[in-house]
Amino acid sequence: MKHLVPSARVLLCGALAGLLAAVPLAPAFAHTGSGVALGLVSGFLHPLTGADHLVAMVAVGLWGAQLGNPAIWVLPVTFPLVMAVGGVLGLLGVPLPFVEPVIALSGIALGVMVALAARPPLWVAAVMVGVFAVFHGYAHGRELPDAADAVAFAAGFVAATGLLHLTGILIGVLVRWEAGARAVRACGAAIGCVGLYFLLGAVGIIA
Amino acid sequence: MKARLTRWIHLSAAGAALACAPTAAHAHLVETRLGDFYSGALHPLTDLQQVLPWIALAVLAAFQGAQRARWVILAFPLALLAGGLLSLVLPQPAFGPALGLALVAATGLAVAAALRVPLPVLLGTAGIMGLLHGDQNGAAMAASTDRVLFLAGVMASGYVVMTLATGAALAFLRGGGRGDDVPSTGSWRPIALRAGGSWVAAVGIMVLGLHLVTPGAS
Numbered sequence: 001m002k003h004l005v006p007s008a009r010v011l012l013c014g015a016l017a018g019l020l021a022a023v024p025l026a027p028a029f030a031h032t033g034s035g036v037a038l039g040l041v042s043g044f045l046h047p048l049t050g051a052d053h054l055v056a057m058v059a060v061g062l063w064g065a066q067l068g069n070p071a072i073w074v075l076p077v078t079f080p081l082v083m084a085v086g087g088v089l090g091l092l093g094v095p096l097p098f099v100e101p102v103i104a105l106s107g108i109a110l111g112v113m114v115a116l117a118a119r120p121p122l123w124v125a126a127v128m129v130g131v132f133a134v135f136h137g138y139a140h141g142r143e144l145p146d147a148a149d150a151v152a153f154a155a156g157f158v159a160a161t162g163l164l165h166l167t168g169i170l171i172g173v174l175v176r177w178e179a180g181a182r183a184v185r186a187c188g189a190a191i192g193c194v195g196l197y198f199l200l201g202a203v204g205i206i207a
Numbered sequence: 208m209k210a211r212l213t214r215w216i217h218l219s220a221a222g223a224a225l226a227c228a229p230t231a232a233h234a235h236l237v238e239t240r241l242g243d244f245y246s247g248a249l250h251p252l253t254d255l256q257q258v259l260p261w262i263a264l265a266v267l268a269a270f271q272g273a274q275r276a277r278w279v280i281l282a283f284p285l286a287l288l289a290g291g292l293l294s295l296v297l298p299q300p301a302f303g304p305a306l307g308l309a310l311v312a313a314t315g316l317a318v319a320a321a322l323r324v325p326l327p328v329l330l331g332t333a334g335i336m337g338l339l340h341g342d343q344n345g346a347a348m349a350a351s352t353d354r355v356l357f358l359a360g361v362m363a364s365g366y367v368v369m370t371l372a373t374g375a376a377l378a379f380l381r382g383g384g385r386g387d388d389v390p391s392t393g394s395w396r397p398i399a400l401r402a403g404g405s406w407v408a409a410v411g412i413m414v415l416g417l418h419l420v421t422p423g424a425s
Binding site for chain 2: 036073076077078079080081083084085087088091092137141144145149150151152154155158159162
């Protein structure tokens with residue numbers, strides 16, 4: 001115990017010095033939280049803070065990676081455009097029924113497709129992903145009029161969505177190996193479970 | 208060992224304390240002499256509605272090959288200057304915001320489709336965008352603003368962004384440095400740029416929709 005005392009003293013001094021250094025002697029003006037900056041941050045966080053959106057977008061990337069060419073590149077190019085159509089529908093106030101349940105359902109459906117490593121014709125996959133893209137875009141579009149900066153908010157959530165696809169595609173690279181392919185299918189199953197949880201919440205079965 | 212650890216902790220603490228020292232840097236007085244040049248240079252860069260189509264136009268130019276892209280680097284800053292000069296004599300057009308958003312969507316869609324466009328169309332797009340954005344930036348000048356410096360700043364900003372973005376896109380498309388003038392569209396590199404174009408188009412379509420539904424909200 002005795003030999004620990006000097007170390008403890010050094011650590012105490014270090015901690016005190018660190019604490020003093022951390023005391024804000026001058027105010028920090030790094031984040032004003034307004035205009036473009038706030039719009040970008042809130043837009044970027046919008047798909048990331050909703051787990052139902054997040055897992056569905058990753059599933060899109062995973063499925064694209066499983067399907068390979070040309071789905072792996074058709075998907076990231078067309079998804080934002082179809083999502084924008086959904087966003088405009090939301091802005092126009094066009095009534096779209098069951099938005100939240102369909103978003104949760106997208107997690108289940110895409111998760112199941114990944115879990116089963118399903119390989120439907122490209123047009124079937126495109127229509128399925130496109131329909132879900134409209135609903136995801138609709139949910140984002142409804143938030144747009146309240147954004148601090150509409151362009152920045154839109155740029156933020158489109159970039160976040162695209163990066164989630166990329167995340168799925170990068171994880172999907174594992175399909176080249178047998179064990180990796182199984183891991184990707186397990187990810188799909190987990191995404192399906194998350195979607196099911198949100199669906200049960202959306203229809204009021206669980207709180 | 209213990210002495211070295213002690214010295215390291217002391218140095219780290221001193222470094223942290225120094226880093227948090229509440230002193231302000233006044234080395235460069237940007238608000239004097241050339242201040243309006245920097246104001247002009249920064250003005251378009253703080254607006255994504257201008258930066259996004261600039262980058263999309265640069266990528267679109269890169270898709271046409273270096274030979275054609277060079278003309279955009281020349282034409283765009285000159286159109287910015289002409290637009291800035293127009294703002295001194297003409298009022299801002301009412302269709303300006305809608306046209307600006309339509310340009311975001313159109314350039315993004317063109318990149319997403321990796322369109323090969325004739326040179327006059329490419330230069331026409333650069334000219335319209337330059338005139339519009341030059342006019343919008345010029346209209347932001349106050350009575351006390353040095354107009355020559357401000358417009359020179361806007362023009363320099365447009366030139367630098369367009370040159371860097373076009374060069375970066377061309378280098379990215381060529382990848383291994385094959386030296387082809389018109390990049391191939393078979394590899395993953397153009398697909399990555401096309402995905403970026405679809406992001407820009409999506410932003411343009413949605414915000415244009417918002418502008419048409421509630422003018423002034425965008």
